[in-house]
Amino acid sequence: MKKYIIQTYGCQMNEHDSEKISYTLEGAGYTYTDHLEEADFILLNTCIVRENAEHKVLGQLGALKHLKQKKPDLIIAVSGCMMQTGKARDIIRDKYRHVDIIFGTKNIDDLPYILNEYFQTGEPVLAIEEEMDLGEDETHVIRGSKHKAYISIAYGCDNYCSYCIVPYARGREISREPGRIIEEARILAEEGYKEITLLGQNVNSYGKTLRYPIRFPELLEELNKIDGLSRIRFMTSHPKDLSDELIDAMGRLDHVCEHFHLPVQSGSDAILKRMNRKYTRDQYMELVRKLREAVPGIALSTDIIVGFPGETEADFLQTLDLVKQAEFDAGFTFIYSPRPGTPAARMEEQVPKEIVSDRFQRLVDEMYAIYLRKNRARIGTTMEVLVDGTSKTDTAVLTGRTRTHHLVHFPGEPTMIGQLVDVRITGATSFTLEGEQV
Numbered sequence: 439m440k441k442y443i444i445q446t447y448g449c450q451m452n453e454h455d456s457e458k459i460s461y462t463l464e465g466a467g468y469t470y471t472d473h474l475e476e477a478d479f480i481l482l483n484t485c486i487v488r489e490n491a492e493h494k495v496l497g498q499l500g501a502l503k504h505l506k507q508k509k510p511d512l513i514i515a516v517s518g519c520m521m522q523t524g525k526a527r528d529i530i531r532d533k534y535r536h537v538d539i540i541f542g543t544k545n546i547d548d549l550p551y552i553l554n555e556y557f558q559t560g561e562p563v564l565a566i567e568e569e570m571d572l573g574e575d576e577t578h579v580i581r582g583s584k585h586k587a588y589i590s591i592a593y594g595c596d597n598y599c600s601y602c603i604v605p606y607a608r609g610r611e612i613s614r615e616p617g618r619i620i621e622e623a624r625i626l627a628e629e630g631y632k633e634i635t636l637l638g639q640n641v642n643s644y645g646k647t648l649r650y651p652i653r654f655p656e657l658l659e660e661l662n663k664i665d666g667l668s669r670i671r672f673m674t675s676h677p678k679d680l681s682d683e684l685i686d687a688m689g690r691l692d693h694v695c696e697h698f699h700l701p702v703q704s705g706s707d708a709i710l711k712r713m714n715r716k717y718t719r720d721q722y723m724e725l726v727r728k729l730r731e732a733v734p735g736i737a738l739s740t741d742i743i744v745g746f747p748g749e750t751e752a753d754f755l756q757t758l759d760l761v762k763q764a765e766f767d768a769g770f771t772f773i774y775s776p777r778p779g780t781p782a783a784r785m786e787e788q789v790p791k792e793i794v795s796d797r798f799q800r801l802v803d804e805m806y807a808i809y810l811r812k813n814r815a816r817i818g819t820t821m822e823v824l825v826d827g828t829s830k831t832d833t834a835v836l837t838g839r840t841r842t843h844h845l846v847h848f849p850g851e852p853t854m855i856g857q858l859v860d861v862r863i864t865g866a867t868s869f870t871l872e873g874e875q876v
């Protein structure tokens with residue numbers, strides 16, 4: 439039996455793409471392995487959003503050259519966002535000649551034909567489509583979990599934030615038909631899935647490309663009616679498209695989880711303008727206020743970029759101040775990395791590395807202290823946990839997520855994996871809660 443492995447870089451969209459690719463590979467007779475050395479087919483599903491992820495892919499491809507020399511029948515394939523931009527693709531095609539198959543984010547449905555061509559000719563195959571075809575059947579997926587599932591609701595992005603390569607790599611925003619999304623969710627519920635996460639670069643603007651447009655809150659409303667689905671999540675949201683209707687739906691719909699990931703990126707209006715984010719700090723804080731008012735106990739998480747071109751100490755202090763006011767429960771903090779081809783990469787006033795490192799450290803210190811204080815305040819409360827698995831270091835300890843997306847560890851049996859369990863919180867760090875089953 440031939441074996442395959444997929445190494446996925448980047449976001450949940452890529453993870454879900456890898457689940458679709460698994461379906462085709464298993465249909466072609468491959469079985470999954472965790473071990474690179476055992477694999478007959480190695481796929482790197484790449485990300486281009488940060489320079490770091492790109493370097494990791496190129497480093498891994500360099501290492502795979504030796505494996506291919508030892509095992510000439512090994513097939514090495516590369517897919518994902520990096521392949522949608524000419525420069526990175528050309529580097530791989532020209533300098534990593536041991537790569538057999540290259541395909542883009544819009545060619546996942548074509549993979550059976552791509553494999554066929556490779557097996558017929560034995561020649562390298564390059565398949566890059568620029569336009570998204572939404573005729574695909576999204577139920578053709580080997581999911582990584584038996585109780586939690588991703589559902590793509592939209593692809594691409596129209597926002598052109600000045601630092602971001604996604605609109606160039608993933609293309610213009612396009613929404614899936616609501617009927618297909620609802621059907622997919624219904625099938626998942628029938629199969630016993632308890633939680634779905636709706637995916638899109640900007641789910642808040644869902645529907646605008648449809649022939650009969652519906653808006654995101656209406657889609658949530660329909661999904662909330664499906665029996666058996668206990669939890670509905672979504673990501674990512676753009677603050678400029680977060681409507682009062684969505685906030686109202688969050689407060690009303692009982693299966694929609696009390697967690698909102700709302701990337702702020704900066705607390706300075708001047709920097710937000712240079713980022714082309716199309717909202718101000720005050721508008722963002724107003725959304726925070728409305729969400730906290732409409733959804734009691736809601737957890738807010740965010741993304742923040744430190745060291746955007748032109749960021750002064752005063753701009754950075756505005757970000758620190760916003761973080762204190764918003765009291766985020768979690769967040770992803772990034773050091774700005776220029777992405778060739780984006781407007782920000784051409785901006786002057788790139789901030790020196792040592793200044794950025796210092797600001798980054800001050801920011802994470804502040805954020806981690808807030809997480810810790812908020813997590814400690816949860817000690818003594820009872821929270822519903824969807825059990826994901828056992829701890830990597832101790833199989834007698836289970837791990838799972840609350841509706842607010844907090845990670846919880848508690849003692850329990852592996853038979854509880856996939857179940858919703860009430861857990862009393864007994865301890866806290868900045869990133870995890872500990873507890874015991876009630």
Ligand code: SF4
Nearest residue numbers: 595597598599602604
């Ligand atoms: S909203 Fe902005 S940051 Fe998000 S994917 Fe679109 S362009 Fe990139």
